[in-house]
Every structure is written in C-alpha cells, then in structure tokens.
Amino acid sequence: MNRIQQLFLQKKNNILSVYFTAGYPKLTDTGILIKTLAKSGVDMIEVGMPFSDPLADGPVIQHSSEIALLNGITMKLYFEQIFQVRSEVDLPLIFMGYLNMVIQFGPENFCAHCKDAGIDGVILPDMPVEIYKKEFRPIFEKYDLYPVFLITPQTSEERIKQLDAASKGFLYIVSSSSTTGIKHKIEHEQIEYFKRIQKIALKNPGIIGFGISNKDTFQQACAYAHGAIIGSAYIKILENSTDIEKDTQRFIEQILY
Amino acid sequence: MDYSVDNNGFYGDFGGAFIPEMMYPNIEELKHNYLNIINDDSFKKEFQTLLKDYVGRPSPLYFAKRLSEHYNTQIYLKREDLNHTGAHKINNTIGQILVAQRLKKTRIIAETGAGQHGVATATVCALMGLQCIVYMGDLDVQRQAPNVARMKMLGAEVVPVHCGNKTLKDATNEALRDWINNPVDTHYIIGSVVGPHPYPDMVTRFQSVISEEMKYQLKEKTGNENPDVIIACVGGGSNAAGAFYHYLDVNSVKLIGVEASGKGLDTGQSAATLVLGKPGILHGSRSIVMQNADGQITEPYSISAGLDYPGIGPIHSHLFKTGRAIFENVTDAEALKAANLLTRLEGIIPALETAHALAVLEKISFGRHEVIVINISGRGDKDMSTYLEHLNDE
Numbered sequence A: 001m002n003r004i005q006q007l008f009l010q011k012k013n014n015i016l017s018v019y020f021t022a023g024y025p026k027l028t029d030t031g032i033l034i035k036t037l038a039k040s041g042v043d044m045i046e047v048g049m050p051f052s053d054p055l056a057d058g059p060v061i062q063h064s065s066e067i068a069l070l071n072g073i074t075m076k077l078y079f080e081q082i083f084q085v086r087s088e089v090d091l092p093l094i095f096m097g098y099l100n101m102v103i104q105f106g107p108e109n110f111c112a113h114c115k116d117a118g119i120d121g122v123i124l125p126d127m128p129v130e131i132y133k134k135e136f137r138p139i140f141e142k143y144d145l146y147p148v149f150l151i152t153p154q155t156s157e158e159r160i161k162q163l164d165a166a167s168k169g170f171l172y173i174v175s176s177s178s179t180t181g182i183k184h185k186i187e188h189e190q191i192e193y194f195k196r197i198q199k200i201a202l203k204n205p206g207i208i209g210f211g212i213s214n215k216d217t218f219q220q221a222c223a224y225a226h227g228a229i230i231g232s233a234y235i236k237i238l239e240n241s242t243d244i245e246k247d248t249q250r251f252i253e254q255i256l257y
Numbered sequence B: 001m002d003y004s005v006d007n008n009g010f011y012g013d014f015g016g017a018f019i020p021e022m023m024y025p026n027i028e029e030l031k032h033n034y035l036n037i038i039n040d041d042s043f044k045k046e047f048q049t050l051l052k053d054y055v056g057r058p059s060p061l062y063f064a065k066r067l068s069e070h071y072n073t074q075i076y077l078k079r080e081d082l083n084h085t086g087a088h089k090i091n092n093t094i095g096q097i098l099v100a101q102r103l104k105k106t107r108i109i110a111e112t113g114a115g116q117h118g119v120a121t122a123t124v125c126a127l128m129g130l131q132c133i134v135y136m137g138d139l140d141v142q143r144q145a146p147n148v149a150r151m152k153m154l155g156a157e158v159v160p161v162h163c164g165n166k167t168l169k170d171a172t173n174e175a176l177r178d179w180i181n182n183p184v185d186t187h188y189i190i191g192s193v194v195g196p197h198p199y200p201d202m203v204t205r206f207q208s209v210i211s212e213e214m215k216y217q218l219k220e221k222t223g224n225e226n227p228d229v230i231i232a233c234v235g236g237g238s239n240a241a242g243a244f245y246h247y248l249d250v251n252s253v254k255l256i257g258v259e260a261s262g263k264g265l266d267t268g269q270s271a272a273t274l275v276l277g278k279p280g281i282l283h284g285s286r287s288i289v290m291q292n293a294d295g296q297i298t299e300p301y302s303i304s305a306g307l308d309y310p311g312i313g314p315i316h317s318h319l320f321k322t323g324r325a326i327f328e329n330v331t332d333a334e335a336l337k338a339a340n341l342l343t344r345l346e347g348i349i350p351a352l353e354t355a356h357a358l359a360v361l362e363k364i365s366f367g368r369h370e371v372i373v374i375n376i377s378g379r380g381d382k383d384m385s386t387y388l389e390h391l392n393d394e
C-alpha cells in the first residue's frame, strides 16, 4: 500500500508534514535530516529537489535551492540519497520540484526512480492538472505514485473539485495567495477560506501549507484541516544551525508539544 | 501549415500555460478576456489613436541607399527606433495598459533587461496614472543606468533583483512571484512573446502593427507588398514576431531571426537558445530552453542585455521546428561591427540588440534585386557606454 494512504488511514488529524531542500545545508545532509525528522515525530516529509528558477517559492526556499545546487545536488544524487535512508524510515516521502526537471529526466524514468527510491508522492506546482491527465497519469498510476495538487483562496469551487479528483493521498491547501514564506499568524480571511473548504465534500484529506511557521499557526491550521506543512520556517532554522540534528529535534518538539 | 496559436495556447508542440495554481486565476481572467477586449471597437480606436499621436506611428520604412550599395542589394529599414521611448517595446505596453484598464487593474508590474521594456511600461503608467513596479536584475541595474534613471523620473519603482545571475531571467521570476502575491489588483505587462498563454499571442498581436505597416509601405515604395527577406533580432522574440506576423502565410517571404551567440557558441558564454537549447519549460511555457541534463536553466550571456535570455518565445520554436523561419546567430564582436557600419553609412545608431540583425548581412549574401527588410527594433542611446568602450576594438 502507498505509505501516504496508510498514514491517512491511521491518523485523521494533526498530521505534521515538513518540507526541506535536498542537499542543504550540506550536500550530504539529506539522509540525516530525513532520519532526524522521522525520529522527532513528523508524519510525512516533502523533500525538495532544487530548481534554478523556483517560481512558486519565496526568498528562503530560493536561497536554500541556490546553495544546494552549488553544493552539487543532482537528480541522480537525490534519488541515491533517498534510496540509502529508505530502509531506516517508514513515513511517506514526497518529491517536490518543478516540471522541467521531470521532463528532462523523462517522465517514465522519473517515476521508476521515485518508485525504486521509495518515494510515495509527487508535488510539481507548475504541472497543470490538464497536462497531468493527458500526459502523465498512466505512468504515475503504473508506479503507484500519488500526485498532489494545490488549491488557493482564489480557486473556484468547480476547479477545487477537479483538482481534488486528480489528487491522490491528500489535497494541498495553500493558505494564502502567495509564494512560500514565513508568516507568524493566520489572518481572519484565511480562517474564512479554510471554513469554506471544509464545507466542500472532498475525496481527499486536506493539508494546509505555505506560511505555517510555529506551534500556534500549526494548531490553528489543524483545526480546519487534517494537518499542516511547515517549510520555510524550518529551512530558516537549518540556515542558522551549527547542529542540525539537535536543532531539528528542538524545532519539531516546539511544534508538537 | 498553421502558425497561429490554438485554443490551449500552443503553437504546435510549444506554448501552453505551465503555471503554479496560485497564478491560475490571473491567467484565466486574461485568457477569457483578452480577445474580446482587443477586438472591441473602442479598444481599437484608442489603441490606434495612441499609436499614431503618442508613439508616432506609422514608423517609417526607410530605403538605406548607402547600406544597400555596400552589400549590393536592396535594404529597407523599418524604423522602430523612431518610436517614442526608442524601441518597438512601446507598441506592446500601450496595448497592455489598455487591457489592464479594462480589467480594472490598478497596479502594474513588469520585468526588464535592457530597461527598454521597463521604460516603455513606466511611460504608459505615467500616461494613465497607474502605479508601476519594475523588476530588474541587479547586474542590469548597474549596466543600464540611464534607463533606470528614466524609469525613476517617470515615477516607477525599480526593484533590483538579487537572485540567480541577476539579469532578465531572474527579473522575470520575481515579476511572476509578485503576481502570485498580488492576484487581484495587479496586471503583469510582460515584455516579449514569452510567458504563459495568452501572453505570447497577445504580445504578438500588439507587435504585429510592424508588419501591417510594412505591407502597405513596401507596396508604395516597390510596388509589391512582399519583400524577399525579413530580418529581425530575437531575445524573447517580440520584435521579430511583429515583423513576421503578416507574412507567416506568405511562403515566398524568407524570415530570418537572429540570436546572440555572445562570445561564441562553444564558449559557454552565449544566448543562442535555438542552437544550445532543447525543449523544456521556462516562465510558464514550453519552448526551447538553454538547460543542463537535469533541466536546470543555464545562465545565458550576451553583450546586449535585451538578448541575454535563456529561452525564446514558443512561436519561434515552432517556426524553427517547421522550418518556416531560419535562425542565425551573431557574436558580440560581429554585432559591434555592424552597429558601427550602420552608423557610418546611414547616420543611425542602432540598439545593440538590433545590431545583431544587421550583422547577418555579413553572413548571407543577397541578390542585387532582392528586397530585404531589417527591423530596426531600437535606437542605441542606451548603449553608448558599451559602444564607447569598444570604439577601438579590432
């Protein structure tokens, strides 16, 4: 069974997913961070494959991507690094990146590598759902890879239903109309939007991401969805860290307890 | 062969809208409205009046006698350099500002490389009293100081972009991110035939006035509305798309696009996308893109900031693939030489971008009676410091 599906069968709320950039802060940190996050009680990990032109990302993730590429991360290394830790952790791992990398790698080759490395889901923010359905769905299905699509406060109800129908595992609820980044509180209008989504009958559980940064915002988001995703705030911790394992544990503890 | 865009925004294999969901409503709004808006009579009237009275169109088609003698052929120059603000870019910004007004947008953003598109955007924003924010790579802010000053005087906020190579590609990323963060009140005036559908088509339509005028101007001057050859430089490809547009289905007219090969195709410092690139996705559309095996976009290089771009408009990838247009490439040195020659023979200082188109005359010889139109996309005022630096090269 796909590990994302398994997770959502076992756990219905307060799901904590964490994003970080592969090959950052150091090239060889990818495996260490996956293991440390798993040990700290995180439910799911999104491992970002850096792209030179990450359109949907704000300054923090842009910066980590730039450093990781300078460190020498490649698609091949990415899959090797994940493959090497896969036997030591059993939480769902998600590939996050941009469509051009998948196309250059070859969609079928990409899916086969994900499968071999033990990746369960894929988030490609610039892959239009229409193109997915036309060109990629059969390959994703062949390798039991779950595509996760994003919705935003501007997404119409009709389109939310389309995106939900194409998504597998969960639906990514982008918390505000923005690129990725750190926000310290959730605004009233965001709550209204979360409530609006709650009322729509969705096939998938919803996970809120973008701007979730600490215990408060995590708990607030969890009140309106099955869980939440923390990215930039964690990258910021890594940016300033001299002991990434200890700081990771402490950061996750502060959110969960 | 069909060279126009299909309903999904594709020119053959190229084009489309590969955008994050956060940008979807903006692009949908534009996609659903742009054709209705630009085909509306009130729009057409306002657009044409501004092009005439404000931009100074039609731009002359000038028979370059001494240049023609030099190359022993018949050369006409389409004088986009004489437009208000000094380049073809204003044709597009006038069109888009009128679209933005009809969509009730109050905040305008743009990217710029050489600063020509930034100036053209700041100009129309001043004209219409709209807020204007221009993203410009920090390197370009430094190498195009006169245009930065013009934008500021026009009331625009110029935001230096510090990510990546700090040039046009990075400025475009930042403008797109701004649009994601401001989805309701903002219109993004993209400066070339790039970006997600409907931008390539919309910008092509606004620039198509160039070839529309060429048709009747040539008829008047030569008795035939069709030339033998049209030559234009290609960064993203907007001046070329405009110069080719009304001739796309006239197969007897040979179309030549000219890319910048920088220091040379095999030096790693080049911007000749069609030679060095392969199909991929950049800035929301599928086209030919300079990239490594992993799909990371390669940093381009050209002496000309307006051609320093690792992609190309999807329409040109399609024209290239179908063979309807041919594409040449020209080095920094060849472009500088061509700029000097035009200046000395005709008293016209071209933009560095345009100089690349002119340099093709050294590479291909044309018949004595062949009619060649070269699109003079802009004037060289902004490039004076570069020209002076290289005055004694040889």
Ligand SMILES: Cc1ncc(COP(=O)(O)O)c(C=O)c1O
Pocket (backbone or CB within 6 Å): B087, B088, B113, B114, B115, B116, B117, B191, B192, B193, B233, B234, B235, B236, B237, B238, B239, B240, B305, B306, B307, B351, B353, B354, B377, B378, B379
């Ligand atoms: C004078 C001039 N010509 C050409 C270009 C290249 O753009 P495009 O290929 O869209 O015409 C620029 C861009 O800045 C320009 O300023």
